[in-house]
Amino acid sequence: MKKRIAGIVLALALSASTLAGCGGTGGTSQTSAETAAAETAAKTEGAGGEKTFVFGDTTFNAENDESTINPHEGYSGWACIRYGVGETLFQLDDDMNLQPWIGESYENVDDTTWKLKIKDGVTFSNGNPCDGEAVKACLEDLVKTHERAAGDLKIASIDVNGNELTIKTSEPNPVLFNYLAEPYGCIIDVSAGVTPEGMVIGTGPYVAKELVTDDHLLLEKNPNYWNGDVNVDKITVRTISDGDTLALALQSGEIDAAYGMAYKSYPLFTNDNYTFSSTATSRSFYCQFNFNSPVCSDGAVRKAMAMGIDKEGFVKTLLQGYGYVGKGAFPDTLSYGGQNVNTESYDPEGAKKVLEDAGWVDSDGDGIREKDGQKLSVRWLTYPSRQELPLLAQSAQATLKDIGIDIQINSTADHNTICKDQSQWDVYVGANVNAGLGDPANFFSTHCLDSSTKNRGSYHNDNLEKLAKELEDTFNKDERGKLAIEMQQQILDDHAFIFCSFLKMSMISRKGVTGITAHPCDFYELTADLDVN
Amino acid sequence: MKHYAVCRLLQLLPILFAITFMSFAMMRVAGSDVVEQKIENRGNAVSQEVVDAAREELGLDKPFLTQYFTWLGKMLHGDMGTSYVSGKPVFQTFLTKLPGTLLLTATSILLTIVLSIPLGILAAVRQNRITDYIIRVFSFIGNSMPNFFVALLLMYFFSIRLGLFPVISTGTSMKSVFLPTLTLAIAMSAKYLRQVRATILDELSKEYVAGAKARGIKFSVTLFRSVLKASLVTIVTLLTLSIGSLLGGTAIVESIFMWDGVGKMAVDAISMRDYPIIQAYVMWMAIIYVVVNLITDLSYRYLDPRIRLGGMKQ
Numbered sequence: 001m002k003k004r005i006a007g008i009v010l011a012l013a014l015s016a017s018t019l020a021g022c023g024g025t026g027g028t029s030q031t032s033a034e035t036a037a038a039e040t041a042a043k044t045e046g047a048g049g050e051k052t053f054v055f056g057d058t059t060f061n062a063e064n065d066e067s068t069i070n071p072h073e074g075y076s077g078w079a080c081i082r083y084g085v086g087e088t089l090f091q092l093d094d095d096m097n098l099q100p101w102i103g104e105s106y107e108n109v110d111d112t113t114w115k116l117k118i119k120d121g122v123t124f125s126n127g128n129p130c131d132g133e134a135v136k137a138c139l140e141d142l143v144k145t146h147e148r149a150a151g152d153l154k155i156a157s158i159d160v161n162g163n164e165l166t167i168k169t170s171e172p173n174p175v176l177f178n179y180l181a182e183p184y185g186c187i188i189d190v191s192a193g194v195t196p197e198g199m200v201i202g203t204g205p206y207v208a209k210e211l212v213t214d215d216h217l218l219l220e221k222n223p224n225y226w227n228g229d230v231n232v233d234k235i236t237v238r239t240i241s242d243g244d245t246l247a248l249a250l251q252s253g254e255i256d257a258a259y260g261m262a263y264k265s266y267p268l269f270t271n272d273n274y275t276f277s278s279t280a281t282s283r284s285f286y287c288q289f290n291f292n293s294p295v296c297s298d299g300a301v302r303k304a305m306a307m308g309i310d311k312e313g314f315v316k317t318l319l320q321g322y323g324y325v326g327k328g329a330f331p332d333t334l335s336y337g338g339q340n341v342n343t344e345s346y347d348p349e350g351a352k353k354v355l356e357d358a359g360w361v362d363s364d365g366d367g368i369r370e371k372d373g374q375k376l377s378v379r380w381l382t383y384p385s386r387q388e389l390p391l392l393a394q395s396a397q398a399t400l401k402d403i404g405i406d407i408q409i410n411s412t413a414d415h416n417t418i419c420k421d422q423s424q425w426d427v428y429v430g431a432n433v434n435a436g437l438g439d440p441a442n443f444f445s446t447h448c449l450d451s452s453t454k455n456r457g458s459y460h461n462d463n464l465e466k467l468a469k470e471l472e473d474t475f476n477k478d479e480r481g482k483l484a485i486e487m488q489q490q491i492l493d494d495h496a497f498i499f500c501s502f503l504k505m506s507m508i509s510r511k512g513v514t515g516i517t518a519h520p521c522d523f524y525e526l527t528a529d530l531d532v533n
Numbered sequence: 534m535k536h537y538a539v540c541r542l543l544q545l546l547p548i549l550f551a552i553t554f555m556s557f558a559m560m561r562v563a564g565s566d567v568v569e570q571k572i573e574n575r576g577n578a579v580s581q582e583v584v585d586a587a588r589e590e591l592g593l594d595k596p597f598l599t600q601y602f603t604w605l606g607k608m609l610h611g612d613m614g615t616s617y618v619s620g621k622p623v624f625q626t627f628l629t630k631l632p633g634t635l636l637l638t639a640t641s642i643l644l645t646i647v648l649s650i651p652l653g654i655l656a657a658v659r660q661n662r663i664t665d666y667i668i669r670v671f672s673f674i675g676n677s678m679p680n681f682f683v684a685l686l687l688m689y690f691f692s693i694r695l696g697l698f699p700v701i702s703t704g705t706s707m708k709s710v711f712l713p714t715l716t717l718a719i720a721m722s723a724k725y726l727r728q729v730r731a732t733i734l735d736e737l738s739k740e741y742v743a744g745a746k747a748r749g750i751k752f753s754v755t756l757f758r759s760v761l762k763a764s765l766v767t768i769v770t771l772l773t774l775s776i777g778s779l780l781g782g783t784a785i786v787e788s789i790f791m792w793d794g795v796g797k798m799a800v801d802a803i804s805m806r807d808y809p810i811i812q813a814y815v816m817w818m819a820i821i822y823v824v825v826n827l828i829t830d831l832s833y834r835y836l837d838p839r840i841r842l843g844g845m846k847q
Contacts, residue, residue, distance in 0.1 A: 056701075062616075062618045062619040062801075062805075063570075063571070063574055063618060063801060063804070063805055064571075064574050065571045065574070065618075067618070067619045067620060067621075074571075075571075147583055147586060147587060148579060148580075148583055151580060151582065151583065213619055213621070214619075214793075214801075215791075215793060238701060238791075239791075240701060240791060241788060241791075242788050242789050242791070244681075244685055244789065245688075245700060245701065245788075245789050245790070245791060248685070248688050248689065248692065248693060248700045249700040249701050251693050252688075252692045252693045252696070252699075252700050254692075254699055254700050254701055255701075383573065385573060385574065413563075413565060413570075413804070414563065414565050416565055416569045416573065417565055446579075446580075453579075453580060453581040453584075
């Protein structure tokens with residue numbers, strides 16, 4: 001009898017614990033979320049009335065080349081600037097124009113000479129002045145140690161006179177100051193050195209106190225901040241690589257705000273307890289055609305594909321509205337963006353006609369068109385590490401099938417090796433930040449020209465090459481914009497690319513957090529404006 | 534016995550050579566490298582010069598065999614190299630991850646023993662009765678649910694609903710280890726309690742049990758002094774194999790709970806093609822399995838007198 005009772009008690013205990021784990025209704029869940037938020041709010045006024053803030057980020061890790069916060073190392077400058085340790089000479093505003101930050105103004109003297117004025121009264125967090133000499137020392141160390149900076153900046157020499165610097169470049173570089181707004185351009189006190197963990201002294205509102213790569217970064221308020229008051233006393237940036245964990249951590253109140261949330265988790269936070277800050281970025285999801293492919297070398301096929309992909313449906317349904325439909329290579333928020341160009345819109349009937357006129361017909365009734373014995377089967381090469389790309393592949397596969405194009409998806413981490421062999425793919429679908437520094441040149445020079453390393457499909461157009469040369473030598477911003485529009489129209493007319501959508505970058509914070517705003521360039525996250533109430 | 538143990542340990546050398554060579558080769562077959570992976574993760578285009586310089590710096594521009602033997606040569610001199618991704622020494626990185634994995638292994642195994650052995654015995658003793666059915670149903674559910682799903686359920690219940698444990702592990706504290714431990718123990722217990730039940734039932738069907746009953750010996754005495762003892766070899770084999778796999782880390786559980794162990798380190802290294810870390814992990818796994826299997830074999834001699842006596846007769 002005793003054995004039987006013990007068995008029943010044990011079984012009931014196990015049932016209760018399992019069912020409790022599975023159970024839950026919307027009503028009680030809401031109450032728990034509110035309780036968690038209230039507890040977090042209580043936490044923010046910690047010992048001695050200190051305000052604390054915990055930020056969860058999926059991207060702050062060694063895999064993204066952000067092992068440290070030393071801007072002179074890989075992409076670690078992103079962590080330096082995002083978490084408010086470092087600041088650059090100029091910053092990009094919402095329209096991606098340069099605005100003064102540590103620098104006051106700059107002037108282009110001739111093709112290779114620039115004059116830069118540093119603001120008076122800027123100090124590093126250790127109290128040292130951030131003057132002309134300090135900026136010179138930082139930039140010299142940058143071009144000496146950083147693998148990309150020397151090639152981007154082309155700095156030949158720097159002369160200092162008080163807070164005025166004269167920078168000479170080895171060749172004309174119209175976008176020198178755009179590059180100096182790149183996170184590697186954070187001005188750090190090189191005389192203070194770099195700790196073994198990779199922490200540096202910057203001019204930002206926060207000072208790094210502890211760094212464990214792939215785990216966390218502890219920040220404290222900069223007592224010597226030169227640019228106003230800082231509201232939050234202590235910040236912990238937590239690296240949370242798993243999207244579900246990030247969502248649960250925000251729900252439980254363990255973190256106050258999150259960056260890098262998966263689209264599928266967004267509905268959990270679309271209520272009054274949380275705030276979304278979203279903005280369009282220039283990270284595009286694009287199709288790049290292989291001009292040596294047996295099917296995509298046919299302009300009609302490329303045009304039909306441009307008409308057969310339902311960009312609107314992809315963004316609305318699969319990205320749950322957290323994206324922007326693409327037209328040109330750049331988003332509409334930029335003066336030279338997609339609003340200035342013309343391209344095909346979603347038109348399945350028009351696409352069918354284009355294919356039929358070009359001789360692609362479904363003669364065997366299997367729903368896929370053929371021409372000269374060649375099936376209209378397109379090998380779609382993409383990769384899974386960007387969550388949007390496999391979704392785009394599935395969306396395109398469905399809509400293109402309706403117009404008689406069979407899409408064979410190859411979503412693989414090995415896409416870089418495969419795309420080197422043009423016989424193995426017809427269209428490459430990837431993601432790229434097309435105007436991360438507010439200037440259009442980089443996209444064309446890396447993806448569209450004969451000399452481009454990412455011109456995977458061997459696309460060539462004489463006019464585009466001519467325009468690119470012109471862009472290289474043009475210093476005037478408006479003129480550069482005009483050229484960028486002309487170049488975009490050229491690649492769209494050739495149907496060399498389809499720009500499907502742009503990333504809408506979002507940060508989600510709990511109720512009571514203010515001053516955390518998404519920026520189109522994706523560089524600025526934790527600023528002096530951040531506050532917790 | 535010493536001779537046997539030394540021979541088994543010496544077998545490690547060719548095993549280590551073969552598997553490190555194979556893992557090095559398989560990584561090459563998988564394509565891509567750490568430089569490409571980093572560029573892809575950033576999503577920014579960089580010039581070919583930058584890519585070539587990065588490859589040259591890491592020695593990735595050299596032929597496969599040169600790369601392997603360079604690594605092997607350094608390894609034989611006690612230098613495991615530096616991580617291509619973090620730039621930190623591999624040995625030091627490995628040592629920082631090990632305490633987390635050891636703690637999680639110990640707690641998971643302990644909880645598995647606590648759950649699976651009593652429940653397995655109870656199910657066997659109460660065979661085909663309501664207790665047995667209930668335990669088997671829970672075992673079936675536990676086996677059916679993947680680890681990540683159990684982890685998310687537990688997080689939801691214990692962290693969001695009850696607020697008892699953190700979602701994100703903060704160091705290797707007991708509070709942080711509870712949920713990952715429970716996640717692993719549920720899956721392992723679900724599997725092992727069925728095997729414990731089957732082993733006990735097998736023993737209970739033997740003639741010596743019927744004989745003991747006929748002689749009027751209490752069932753509990755037969756169960757704990759004879760049946761359990763005879764079942765120990767099977768149970769120990771199962772548990773030691775689990776220790777082996779747990780010491781290799783549990784990538785999914787570690788990733789979900791942000792538990793800083795070797796499993797997550799290995800998966801991250803594979804996705805980034807961080808060869809020095811992968812090689813260290815492969816060596817660690819080989820050593821674990823050889824040593825754990827050796828300890829298991831040796832323990833049989835103590836646990837089961839029949840094996841010991843059989844050995845003496847030979």
